[in-house]
Amino acid sequence: MPVGTDDPRSASGSAPDASAGSTPSGQGTSGGTSTGGFDTVLGKLIVHRGLATTDEIDVANTLLRESIENEQPHTLAEILVENHFLTSRQLGRLKSEFEAKHTTEQIHGYKMKKRIGSGAMATVYLARQLSLDRLVAIKILPRKLSTNANFIERFYKEGRAAAQLNHPNIVGAYDVGKSGEHHYFVMEYVDGETVYDLIVKSRRIEEMAAIDIVIQVALALQHAHHRGFIHRDIKPKNIMIGREGAVKLADLGLARAMSDKEAAEAEAGRAYGTPYYISPEQIRGEVKIGPAADIYGLGATFYHMVTGRVPFEGKNPSSVMHKHLKADLVPPDHVNPKLSGGSAQVIEMMMAKKSRDRYERVTDLLEDLTLIRKGLPPHFARSALDLSQIPPTGPAEPGPPASVEPRAGLGQAMESPLFVIAVVVMIVSLLVNIVLLLFVAG
Numbered sequence: 001m002p003v004g005t006d007d008p009r010s011a012s013g014s015a016p017d018a019s020a021g022s023t024p025s026g027q028g029t030s031g032g033t034s035t036g037g038f039d040t041v042l043g044k045l046i047v048h049r050g051l052a053t054t055d056e057i058d059v060a061n062t063l064l065r066e067s068i069e070n071e072q073p074h075t076l077a078e079i080l081v082e083n084h085f086l087t088s089r090q091l092g093r094l095k096s097e098f099e100a101k102h103t104t105e106q107i108h109g110y111k112m113k114k115r116i117g118s119g120a121m122a123t124v125y126l127a128r129q130l131s132l133d134r135l136v137a138i139k140i141l142p143r144k145l146s147t148n149a150n151f152i153e154r155f156y157k158e159g160r161a162a163a164q165l166n167h168p169n170i171v172g173a174y175d176v177g178k179s180g181e182h183h184y185f186v187m188e189y190v191d192g193e194t195v196y197d198l199i200v201k202s203r204r205i206e207e208m209a210a211i212d213i214v215i216q217v218a219l220a221l222q223h224a225h226h227r228g229f230i231h232r233d234i235k236p237k238n239i240m241i242g243r244e245g246a247v248k249l250a251d252l253g254l255a256r257a258m259s260d261k262e263a264a265e266a267e268a269g270r271a272y273g274t275p276y277y278i279s280p281e282q283i284r285g286e287v288k289i290g291p292a293a294d295i296y297g298l299g300a301t302f303y304h305m306v307t308g309r310v311p312f313e314g315k316n317p318s319s320v321m322h323k324h325l326k327a328d329l330v331p332p333d334h335v336n337p338k339l340s341g342g343s344a345q346v347i348e349m350m351m352a353k354k355s356r357d358r359y360e361r362v363t364d365l366l367e368d369l370t371l372i373r374k375g376l377p378p379h380f381a382r383s384a385l386d387l388s389q390i391p392p393t394g395p396a397e398p399g400p401p402a403s404v405e406p407r408a409g410l411g412q413a414m415e416s417p418l419f420v421i422a423v424v425v426m427i428v429s430l431l432v433n434i435v436l437l438l439f440v441a442g
Contacts, residue, residue, distance in 0.1 A: 042076055042077060042080075042094070043057045043060075043061070043076065045094055046080070046085075046086060046094070049094075051086060051090055052080070052085045052086060056085050057085075059083075059085075060076060060079050060080050060083065060085055061076070063079050063083065064076055064079050067079070077091055077095075107127075107138070107140075107179040107180075107182055107184055108179055109129065109130055109131055110127040110128065110129055110130065110136070110138060110186070111127060111128045111130060112125045112126075112127045112138070113125070113126045113127055113128060113135075114126050116137065121141075121142075121145075121151075121253065122139045122140060122141055122142065122155075123139070123140050123142065124137055124138065124139050124140075125137070125138045125140065126189060127186075129174075129186070135189045135191075136174060136186050136187065136188070136189050137186075137187050137188070137189040137190075138184050138185070138186050138187075139184065139185040139187065140182055140183070140184050140185075141155050141182070141183040141184070143181065143182075146181060146182070146183060152183060154253070155176075155183055155185065156176055156183075157255075158176075158185065158252050158253045158255065159173055159175075159176030159185045160176070161229055161252045161255040161256075161257070162185075162187065162252045162255075163176075164227055164229065165223060165224055165227060165229065165252075167219070167220055167223040167224075168246070169216045169217065169219050169220035169223075169246070169247055169248060169249060170220045170223065170224070170248060170249050171187055171188045171190060171240065171248045171249065171250040171251075172187060172188035173185070173186075173187050173188075174186040174187060174188070188248075190240040190242050190248050190250070191242060191243055192240055192241050192242040192243050193240070193241055194236060194237050194238075194239060194240055194241070195213060195236035195237075195239040195240075195241065195301070195305065196235075196236035196237040196239075198236075198241065199236055199304060199305060199308065203308045204305070204306060204307065204308040204336065205305040205306060207306055207338070207339055207340060207343055208373065210302060210305040210306050210343075211343065211369055211372065211373050212247075212373075213239065213241070213247050213305070214298060214301075214302050214305075214369060215366065215369050215370070215373070216246075216247035217234070217239055217247060217249055217298055217301075218298065218362050218365055218366050218369065219366070220247075220248075220249040221234075221249070221291070221294050221295075221298065221362050222362040222363060222366065224249075224255070224294075225291045225294070225361070225362060228257050228258050228259055229252075229255050229256065229257055229258070230255065230256055230258055230289060230290065230291060230293060230294055231249070231252065231254070231255050231294050231297070232254040232255065232256060232272060232273055232282065232289065232293060232294070232297075233251060233253065233254040233272075233273055233274055233277075233297070234249075234277060234294055234297030234298045234300075234301055235274050235276070235277040235297065235300075235301055236301055236304060236305070238250050238251045239301070254272055254273065256289070258289075258290060261287075264287045264288070264289070265287060267285065268285055268286075268287050269285040270285045271283045271284075271285055271321065273297070275317040275320040275321050275324075276300065276304075276310040276311070276312070276320060277296075277297045277300040277301055277304075277310075278296075278297065278321060278324060279292070279293040279296035279297060279324070279355070280296070280324055280325050280353055280354075280355075281293055281355055283321045283324060283325060284325075290355070291361060291362060292355035292356075292358045292359075293355070294362075295350050295358050295359050295362065295365060296350060296351055296352075296355075296358060298350060299346075299347050299349075299350025299351040299358075300351060302343075302346075302347050302350065303329075303332050303347050303351065306332060306336055306339055306343065306347075307332050307335040307336045307339075308335075308336070309335065311324075311329055311330075311351065312324055312327060312329075325353070329348065329351055331344055331348065332344050332347050332348075340372065341377075342368075342371070342372035342376075342377055342378050342381075343372055345378055345381040345382060346365070346368050346369065346372060346378055346381045348381070349380065349381040349382075350365065359380060364379075364380050365380075367379055367380065368380050368381050
């Protein structure tokens with residue numbers, strides 16, 4: 001996936017219907033196929049659902065013919081919406097149901113219920129797996145990409161990578177294959193929302209809640225890294241929160257085996273990831289991309305959660321990525337003064353420009369997250385201001401000017417021979433006086 005693109009939510013039960021609020025833009029007649037046969041049956045669907053009368057459909061068809069005669073052809077769907085016979089939201093639902101019904105005829109063993117996400121790379125449907133009678137999410141490669149060998153291979157690599165991972169904080173993979181002309185990937189359905197949805201709704205996520213989310217994602221990454229995979233696209237939209245509170249890392253579309261040197265060399269020099277959360281080494285297209293890249297992406301996500309804004313902003317993806325490479329990070333506790341110093345230190349270490357300055361492994365990150373969750377200072381992360389380099393407070397001790405004789409201090413006087421003799425004389429004199437007093441008294 002080239003940088004700047006955004007995959008649909010692979011396992012979201014609350015993703016908005018991408019077709020809602022829009023109308024088909026293709027041209028055609030009520031009997032045309034500009035929307036894959038949708039216009040052909042649209043009139044019947046509307047009347048059957050009681051959304052419009054037969055007379056209203058006849059009026060719409062008349063307007064449709066007039067638009068063609070005036071050489072300004074519209075689709076029946078456009079005319080129905082423009083003339084308020086149908087709302088854009090109603091049209092979106094009808095189209096979604098039509099596509100689901102059309103697709104379910106092509107994928108054996110699954111009954112499609114509705115579309116739950118859509119993007120340039122895939123469309124995701126909620127479906128019921130008939131053999132096991134359970135809800136699943138099915139990602140389907142768009143028809144326009146179904147003849148592209150590179151996209152097909154990447155699609156199947158995602159499925160294979162997901163199949164290698166089995167962890168409660170990772171969306172499970174069930175099946176990948178081809179049915180008819182459709183390439184599909186079946187995965188666990190998560191009934192809930194993404195972290196991105198939560199940020200939009202709440203602006204900021206409360207610190208302790210954010211730490212709990214980051215801990216669960218870190219556990220998922222620990223498992224993936226242990227199995228030899230890096231995710232490469234950690235971001236709020238790829239983190240699901242189920243209704244019971246379980247956090248799931250989704251979308252392994254960019255996941256890569258760290259041992260896959262051939263893929264790494266083929267991608268060298270190109271940036272893969274999402275600009276707001278991508279690591280510097282991914283931007284540079286380095287061949288050796290390791291766990292530190294995922295730690296950076298999780299750090300950028302953590303920053304977004306607790307501050308309500310992304311770490312770096314810009315007028316375009318290139319500008320944002322340049323800032324990841326060169327710009328200083330505004331400390332998160334400067335953006336959100338309520339944030340604890342411990343969390344700020346952890347985020348800053350996660351987002352260090354150089355990978356060697358970040359956490360060496362997720363296990364170390366988890367240790368620090370656990371400590372700050374308990375209100376204790378982190379073990380590995382330190383303040384950007386190194387206190388060990390600051391001289392102790394108090395008066396300075398400069399050397400004396402060359403032309404001025406230094407004054408003897410107490411230390412110098414005590415080291416003088418005259419001082420020692422004077423002390424000895426005083427002690428002897430004191431002892432003699434004591435002896436005389438005792439003699440007189442006796």
